[in-house]
Amino acid sequence: MILTSREMKALEERAFADGITAEALMEEAGRKIAETVRQFYPFPGKCIVVFGKGHNGGDALVAARHLAEAGWTLEWKPAFPEDKWAPLTRQNWEVVRDIATGPDGRHCILSRPGPQPVIILDGLLGIGAGGALRPPILDATREINRLRATSNARVFAIDLPTGLDSETGAADPDTVIADYTLTISFAKQPLLADAAARFVGRLAVLPLEELSKRASGGNPDGVATAEELQSTLPRRNFDMHKGQCGRVGIVAGSRGFVGAAIMSAEACVRAGAGLITLFATENIYLIVVSAIGPEVMVKPVQSYLEVLEAKTDVLAIGPGLGSGHASEVRQIIEQAPQPMVVDADALNILSDSIHLLDRCAGPRLLTPHPGEMARLDPKSKDRSRRETVEAFTTRWPHTLLLKGSRTLIGQRDHPFSYNTTGSPGMATGGMGDILTGVCAALAGQGLSLYDAARVGAWLCGRAAELAVTVGDESEESLTPTLLFRYLGRAFQDLRAGKG
Ligand SMILES: NC(=O)C1=CN([C@@H]2O[C@H](COP(=O)(O)OP(=O)(O)OC[C@H]3O[C@@H](n4cnc5c(N)ncnc54)[C@H](OP(=O)(O)O)[C@@H]3O)[C@@H](O)[C@H]2O)[C@@H](O)CC1
Ligand SMILES: [K+]
Structure with a gap:
């Protein structure tokens, strides 16, 4: 409240x-x-x-x-x-x-x-x-x-x-x-x-x-505090296995932008997903497998449409993808029945064909920064952030996470939720790729996309602030992959309702 x-x-x-x-x-x-x-x-x-x-x-x-x-x-x-x-x-x-x-x-x-x-x-x-x-x-x-x-x-x-x-x-x-x-x-x-x-x-x-x-x-709008979010993160049963923690498929990366794919896949690993598959086209496959952590499976594909045939519970699409596979990306966003996190280049592709959001086979979480938001909805430039999220979620039946120093999450019939955590050290390329991976992992573990967005934003911001307060980082030295070192503590704080 x-x-x-x-x-x-x-x-x-x-x-x-x-x-x-x-x-x-x-x-x-x-x-x-x-x-x-x-x-x-x-x-x-x-x-x-x-x-x-x-x-x-x-x-x-x-x-x-x-x-x-x-x-x-x-x-x-x-x-x-x-x-x-x-x-x-x-x-x-x-x-x-x-x-x-x-x-x-x-x-x-x-x-x-x-x-x-x-x-x-x-x-x-x-x-x-x-x-x-x-x-x-x-x-x-x-x-x-x-x-x-x-x-x-x-x-x-x-x-x-x-x-x-x-x-x-x-x-x-x-x-x-x-x-x-x-x-x-x-x-x-x-x-x-x-x-x-x-x-x-x-x-x-x-x-x-x-x-x-x-x-x-x-x-009724809310601010997302640990106390508020605590109960959305399920506790694991002792006999849980990887198949129950979410099979996440990631469509990301292109020549010159493999880092985005790697960061989002590794963030997904670090946020608890059970099985992570990164789909990579042949031209980046070798670069990706030589650089990515061993926990991630990398599947070479001729066409991203192979994703539609793969066994996954949740998809994430967009980080570092470029604009080269626009038609495949549109088809995946439209046809995949799984919940999906749509980010970065996938948002830019979507902005040319926004009406397909009316025909999606499953729920979507869009995670634009203000520049991407302005491409999705040019009127957002003249609106407040709250009005922007309201206009979008009134029109489309999907979840929106509008990035910014006060990230705002909205979904029709849900309270608008302002994130509280974060640090100006996050103002560096790649933080969004981490967020995409974390949100996809949370959705894979059973959170709704609305809760995955709220918890994901909170955790990433908390990890960043821990790095510069209890850790030895400064706002200048903080990098996206350094968040991995503090994500565990951020999860613990969330469970404890602390922060
Ligand atoms: N709400 C709660 O349940 C609880 C509230 N609590 C706490 O109390 C706080 C509110 O305290 P408060 O009412 O004493 O007012 P507060 O802000 O300290 O000062 C007001 C004085 O400042 C002045 N002034 C005003 N504008 C000015 C200006 N532009 N430029 C310069 N001066 C200006 C003005 O004096 P004047 O100049 O008019 O003589 C006025 O008298 C609240 O924020 C919270 O921290 C907690 O203790 C527990 C529970
Ligand atoms: K004050």
Whole structure:
């Protein structure tokens, strides 16, 4: 469920009317903020706490207290003098200011070699924000953005990045550029505006028990969190065999683009498919077999139409395919009864004959990036991402995953689902090929294409963020195949409802 800030305030009021205190809500919010920070940065470092006078600042102070208890060093940057603070904000300051922080031996500090993380908590404004930023908040947001630009500090916005209008989602020019936004209780509508993604960054929703149980109404769209997706991933029975984990056929690769085929097939292996066959035409067959992992079967074909005769449960078509086999690709998309992931060049081929989507023999998941989307639907250039997915899924009976920093998944009669995970390190060619393989593997294991898309996007984004937080990668060094190293951990986190 996604709420407007107004709906969030009304929900809060209902809880207050039932005797729930703001203090209790703030305590839970602050504790969960600290837990989430520690999920991304398990080893303590320095936390710069930038806070305003309202309850957003109070959340930051509670979170800081929990971080200090876990061994983090704190640095304070209040935006207002103490006499301007809300009573609850001041109350939490009185508790936290006396906690000695830093490596003083009072806390058990697990450290690791290498630079310690530096994070900034943006506790300046939350759902009480409105209009253009005013001093002294304005000076504080500029300081956060300056620190982010000139150091390796990672910014965690509490509830909303300060500067994003809490009702409209319009961004002030000095809006805090957050790497992570930890939003309290429910995702707020303004966080999902197209223009907000660059300020919001990785989104985490921290449910508060007393508010969750009182929630009603709201927008049925959803944000895909681990907790939300957890139950869609089936547990395996001990006596399961490979035939039950999905036979996946992949149609991908062409001269000069065999890497795309290899990456999607290997991603399929790493996401649990039982048997993977890559169909390769003779002109690339030898290159592919010499480079691909031994788990993938490579079948030489004269024509891709042989795919229609092969025994498969799920197909994926398109990565690196080029435009040379357009008629065969169209026939496969139209005639194969199996669920199919349609990506990359197959989407470009499809855009010339989009009406065959009305005649497909099985369900299709299309995974365009915005450029491919504009070829499938030229009107998408003038629409928001949400409108684009809505227009497509209203017209066609298939699943759409619109890639982007806030990947959006839609299917008729299903809630629109925004992905939360990811890293700017994913801005490199080949990430989409990995996603195709992962989605096909998940569909092979029995997930609907809608769930395969939601879980696949979540897992790939989670693997990427793990690589640059708990792993040793940077946003620059991250490559698509490096995701394989972290996919296992991403699956574990999903099952644990973590992240
Ligand atoms: N909802 C929930 O259930 C829970 C909510 N919780 C937390 O409380 C947060 C909301 O707290 P809040 O209501 O105290 O408002 P908050 O955003 O801290 O500050 C508002 C003050 O800022 C000012 N101001 C406004 N706009 C401005 C601008 N453009 N430029 C400059 N200044 C501006 C304005 O002051 P003024 O200038 O009008 O004097 C106003 O008084 C919420 O986001 C969440 O973090 C949790 O604790 C637990 C459960
Ligand atoms: K904030």
